[in-house]
Amino acid sequence: MIDKTAFWIVLPALAFGTYAIRFSFLGTLGARPLPAWLTRCLRYTAVAVLPALVAPGVLWPAATGGETDPARLAAAGVTLLVGLVTRSTMAAILAGGATLYALLAVAG
Amino acid sequence: MTPVRKAFLRGLVAASPMTVVVGPFAVLFGVVATEAGLNVFETMLFTISVFAGASQFAALQTMQENAPVIVVLATALAVNLRMVMYSVTLAPHFGELPLRSRALMAYFLVDQSFATTVAEIDRRPEMTAREKRAVFFGAVVAVAPLWFAASFAGAMIGRALPPEYALDFALPITFLAMVAPMLRSLPHLVAAGVSIALSLLLAGMPYGTGLLVAASVAMATGAGVERWREGRG
Numbered sequence: 001m002i003d004k005t006a007f008w009i010v011l012p013a014l015a016f017g018t019y020a021i022r023f024s025f026l027g028t029l030g031a032r033p034l035p036a037w038l039t040r041c042l043r044y045t046a047v048a049v050l051p052a053l054v055a056p057g058v059l060w061p062a063a064t065g066g067e068t069d070p071a072r073l074a075a076a077g078v079t080l081l082v083g084l085v086t087r088s089t090m091a092a093i094l095a096g097g098a099t100l101y102a103l104l105a106v107a108g
Numbered sequence: 109m110t111p112v113r114k115a116f117l118r119g120l121v122a123a124s125p126m127t128v129v130v131g132p133f134a135v136l137f138g139v140v141a142t143e144a145g146l147n148v149f150e151t152m153l154f155t156i157s158v159f160a161g162a163s164q165f166a167a168l169q170t171m172q173e174n175a176p177v178i179v180v181l182a183t184a185l186a187v188n189l190r191m192v193m194y195s196v197t198l199a200p201h202f203g204e205l206p207l208r209s210r211a212l213m214a215y216f217l218v219d220q221s222f223a224t225t226v227a228e229i230d231r232r233p234e235m236t237a238r239e240k241r242a243v244f245f246g247a248v249v250a251v252a253p254l255w256f257a258a259s260f261a262g263a264m265i266g267r268a269l270p271p272e273y274a275l276d277f278a279l280p281i282t283f284l285a286m287v288a289p290m291l292r293s294l295p296h297l298v299a300a301g302v303s304i305a306l307s308l309l310l311a312g313m314p315y316g317t318g319l320l321v322a323a324s325v326a327m328a329t330g331a332g333v334e335r336w337r338e339g340r341g
Contacts, residue, residue: 013177022191025195046187076284100281
């Protein structure tokens, strides 16, 4: 469960911060090109943050008390594989979800 | 039909296939947010004021793990940093428009509106700034109302779902599904690999700070590999 005090601090700060990022150059007309090293880093922000966000939870899910769960591990693997092959986020979500529920049903 | 109206329609049509992804994704956000303990009002306020899917999911995930506020913000904002590039890329095309126009565009600057506008400018570089703006808002009209409506639908569904359908794994699956199609070059693959390996090694670091270290090193590694390949090629 999300702590509501934290939520009400995060909400305005994240809204403001995200808007500031979007407004940065468009609003101020700082149309100077960014240094090459910076654009190079920005290109990799999403692939650097998102896997780190999920990897520990995939291997040690909170729902099983941190014990590695074959169903969740397999679902994660299928999601990644289908996403890589089809390049479709929706196909990957559906395949991963189907794998998880099928395996949980078999195990349960 | 005026050229501006035509441009608006072109943006609307070009962005409409994206609704296939945007709709279900927004429903999922509504469901996951209410499952995490937010009520419908909080969920909608969140989705309207932030309006950036991936970072909304990232904030939900880290808040659920009771990470400190500063870690939640650093993670969610890092996910949005790619938009600096969007802002830089669009700036020269809209400089002559009034500030209020650009301020409104900034709010609606998302993956879909950016991709549509850039592709259309590429195809018709002779467009005026007002036509380009019309393309942008055509794309916005295709995806933004749907995003809000589908988030709301998801929140209502999530409220109705009994807690035993614990969707604890919906977030990891969503993130993996978003990342996999991005892994289209060696530097992207290396960055993702470093990100996974370090986040597991550093999982014991307090307050989710391992995540920030893993992400920073992974980002620098991706950039480094790209540079190294350019140097060779």
